[in-house]
Amino acid sequence: MMIRLSIQNTKVAPTVFHAYTSQGVEQEKAKGPALQNLDIVEKQLTGKKFFSGETFGFLDLAFGWIANYLGIFEETGGIKLLDRERFPLILEWKENFSDIPEIKENWPDREKLITKFRLMREYYISMTAAKFTIS
Numbered sequence: 001m002m003i004r005l006s007i008q009n010t011k012v013a014p015t016v017f018h019a020y021t022s023q024g025v026e027q028e029k030a031k032g033p034a035l036q037n038l039d040i041v042e043k044q045l046t047g048k049k050f051f052s053g054e055t056f057g058f059l060d061l062a063f064g065w066i067a068n069y070l071g072i073f074e075e076t077g078g079i080k081l082l083d084r085e086r087f088p089l090i091l092e093w094k095e096n097f098s099d100i101p102e103i104k105e106n107w108p109d110r111e112k113l114i115t116k117f118r119l120m121r122e123y124y125i126s127m128t129a130a131k132f133t134i135s
Helices: 002-020 024-044 058-062 064-077 088-098 110-134
Strands: none
Touching: 002 024, 002 064, 024 088, 058 064, 064 088, 064 110
16 A cells, blocks of 8 residues: 555656646646545545554655645645645645644745745746747
8 A cells, every 4th residue: 555655646746746837728627637646645544644544654754745835836826726625634634744843843934935936837837838839
């Protein structure tokens, strides 16, 4: 189970990133695969505080980007992926993960991340637009 879920993380991140770096109709289309992959993650948290049960483990670190970066992607990308109705377990896990002292004390500065990811998204969108104008 741990290996399967770890492999799933390699599918979640690219689909979320694609939705984040898209806009308009393309972004709406890209949300589908991202949400489907997040559904799989949600199911793995059924009855658990962390991916391995009641204790923090390797998979929590592997999926830790969801706890910090996904909210920033949503804010800077104008996209909503994690709603409380569809993903209550991920959101609860996110709070549990964020409350771990070693995690909480080492989060990068949120405002710097917002600035960085806003610029990064603009770059990806401009590169996509350039591909279509050059072709």
